[in-house]
Amino acid sequence: MNAFLSSKLSLNSNAELERLLCQASADTRRILRKSLVGQELTEEEAITLFSGDGIDYRALLATADQVRKNRCGDTGSFVITRNINFTNVCYMGCTFCNFSKEKDDAEAEFISFDEIADRAEEAWQRGATEVCVQGGLHPDIDKDFYRNVLIAIKRRVPDIHIHAFSPFEIWYGAKKARMTPEVFLRDLKQHGLGSMPGTAAEILAEDTRRKLTKNKLTTAEWVRIIKAAHSVGVPTTSTIMYGHVDTAADWAYHLRLLRDIQKETGGFTEFVPLGFIHYETPLYKADPQNVRTGPTREEHFRMHAVARLMLQGHIDNIQASWVKMGPAVAAQMLRSGANDLGGTLMNESISRAAGGQHGQEVTAQDMVANIEAAGFHPVQRNTLYQTVRDYPQHNHKVSVSTPASLITLVESGV
Ligand SMILES: C[S@@+](CC[C@H](N)C(=O)[O-])C[C@H]1O[C@@H](n2cnc3c(N)ncnc32)[C@H](O)[C@@H]1O
Ligand SMILES: Nc1c(NC[C@H](O)[C@H](O)[C@H](O)CO)[nH]c(=O)[nH]c1=O
Numbered sequence: 001m002n003a004f005l006s007s008k009l010s011l012n013s014n015a016e017l018e019r020l021l022c023q024a025s026a027d028t029r030r031i032l033r034k035s036l037v038g039q040e041l042t043e044e045e046a047i048t049l050f051s052g053d054g055i056d057y058r059a060l061l062a063t064a065d066q067v068r069k070n071r072c073g074d075t076g077s078f079v080i081t082r083n084i085n086f087t088n089v090c091y092m093g094c095t096f097c098n099f100s101k102e103k104d105d106a107e108a109e110f111i112s113f114d115e116i117a118d119r120a121e122e123a124w125q126r127g128a129t130e131v132c133v134q135g136g137l138h139p140d141i142d143k144d145f146y147r148n149v150l151i152a153i154k155r156r157v158p159d160i161h162i163h164a165f166s167p168f169e170i171w172y173g174a175k176k177a178r179m180t181p182e183v184f185l186r187d188l189k190q191h192g193l194g195s196m197p198g199t200a201a202e203i204l205a206e207d208t209r210r211k212l213t214k215n216k217l218t219t220a221e222w223v224r225i226i227k228a229a230h231s232v233g234v235p236t237t238s239t240i241m242y243g244h245v246d247t248a249a250d251w252a253y254h255l256r257l258l259r260d261i262q263k264e265t266g267g268f269t270e271f272v273p274l275g276f277i278h279y280e281t282p283l284y285k286a287d288p289q290n291v292r293t294g295p296t297r298e299e300h301f302r303m304h305a306v307a308r309l310m311l312q313g314h315i316d317n318i319q320a321s322w323v324k325m326g327p328a329v330a331a332q333m334l335r336s337g338a339n340d341l342g343g344t345l346m347n348e349s350i351s352r353a354a355g356g357q358h359g360q361e362v363t364a365q366d367m368v369a370n371i372e373a374a375g376f377h378p379v380q381r382n383t384l385y386q387t388v389r390d391y392p393q394h395n396h397k398v399s400v401s402t403p404a405s406l407i408t409l410v411e412s413g414v
């Protein structure tokens with residue numbers, strides 16, 4: 001175990017937490033004590049926590065670790081999933097995105113329904129319970145396209161969970177089909193849509209959102225699609241993309257808005273902070289003096305910790321994204337508020353296109369090893385956080401078999 005993790009482990013004792021709280025500033029201490037007894041924090045209190053330094057910062061992380069323990073115990077989870085990015089052609093021009101290409105670009109891609117089904121089948125054979133399907137808003141996408149993606153996958157792999165289409169893609173498809181989001185989503189659900197990624201959220205505070213994208217759906221439209229999904233029984237994740245031209249006030253506003261939605265609908269399964277990958281993006285290249293180079297390590301810690309405290313009792317799954325931070329740093333987040341390491345992914349292309357350097361895949365075995373190294377009990381979950389496979393601690397070298405056999409094992413109580 002590395003020095004950082006072992007020092008954080010000792011932080012987990014209540015005596016250490018008490019000592020930090022005693023040394024923290026009065027305001028921070030008051031706010032953290034509220035969290036420890038399960039009380040709700042205000043947006044202003046979140047801003048205070050985002051800005052604290054020194055002991056206040058360490059007390060924040062230790063409190064988030066304790067609240068995570070209260071809410072989730074010592075289980076660290078992950079999901080075996082494959083990303084299928086069916087096209088990178090997109091003219092929406094979000095400046096933080098280097099994944100999108102023009103139609104006649106040499107790197108432009110728009111894979112066939114057969115290829116989508118092939119990838120899903122291969123994923124299933126490799127043990128995936130989920131495919132995560134998203135793409136650019138290709139101009140040739142017609143009103144039946146999204147439904148046909150679902151049909152193609154389900155025909156080939158009927159039991160795989162389809163986690164697909166961001167709120168922006170749903171907005172686009174519903175417009176093409178001239179349907180309300182509710183009618184459009186109900187139809188997709190009937191054709192096998194299991195849940196939706198809560199991407200396209202980026203930063204929901206409007207002033208900053210406008211600096212990131214001109215053509216993307218507005219905050220009101222994002223909220224409208226998310227609520228429509230929840231109202232027809234399609235759960236979604238929730239995300240933030242942070243570390244560029246955003247502020248702590250934007251983060252606090254974003255978390256409060258997600259919490260308000262969750263109080264109304266209960267449809268969010270998790271919150272995933274997505275650190276901005278800057279290298280190849282137009283946003284960064286156009287103004288390197290004023291655009292941050294993604295979150296600092298400290299900002300990653302703050303985000304996961306404050307999210308845990310702001311969302312407790314409402315969204316209790318906080319996912320750390322290894323794609324954005326790398327597996328080692330993502331595992332450290334488990335000691336500062338997060339309880340999940342997300343998907344194995346198999347093919348990651350969005351972050352790589354922006355210059356991300358953490359590869360395409362983390363195998364199930366490596367997920368288990370990372371979770372154990374952080375002092376947690378590893379569990380393979382499905383998209384909806386039900387246990388698929390429970391790994392006895394200190395026994396992470398077992399090989400991963402297919403989901404069918406895993407589910408049989410779980411069901412028969414073996
Ligand atoms: C690439 S889009 C695909 C779905 C759809 N085109 C959309 O925008 O909703 C999925 C998400 O990737 C994330 N993303 C894109 N570029 C990124 C970058 N440079 N760093 C971090 N996340 C990024 C954004 O949060 C975005 O909503
Ligand atoms: N976090 C990222 C993901 N996540 C996929 C999820 O792990 C999974 O689909 C979800 O947890 C469902 O419950 N995919 C990426 O390509 N990049 C990420 O940063």
Ligand SMILES: N[C@@H](Cc1ccc(O)cc1)C(=O)O
Nearest residue numbers: 197198199237272274350351
């Ligand atoms: N983690 C997101 C999906 C996602 C996919 C690609 C990304 O670049 C970012 C996020 C979700 O499941 O909701």
Ligand code: SF4
Nearest residue numbers: 090092093094097100
């Ligand atoms: S983030 Fe999505 S909508 Fe925006 S340019 Fe990239 S692929 Fe297109």
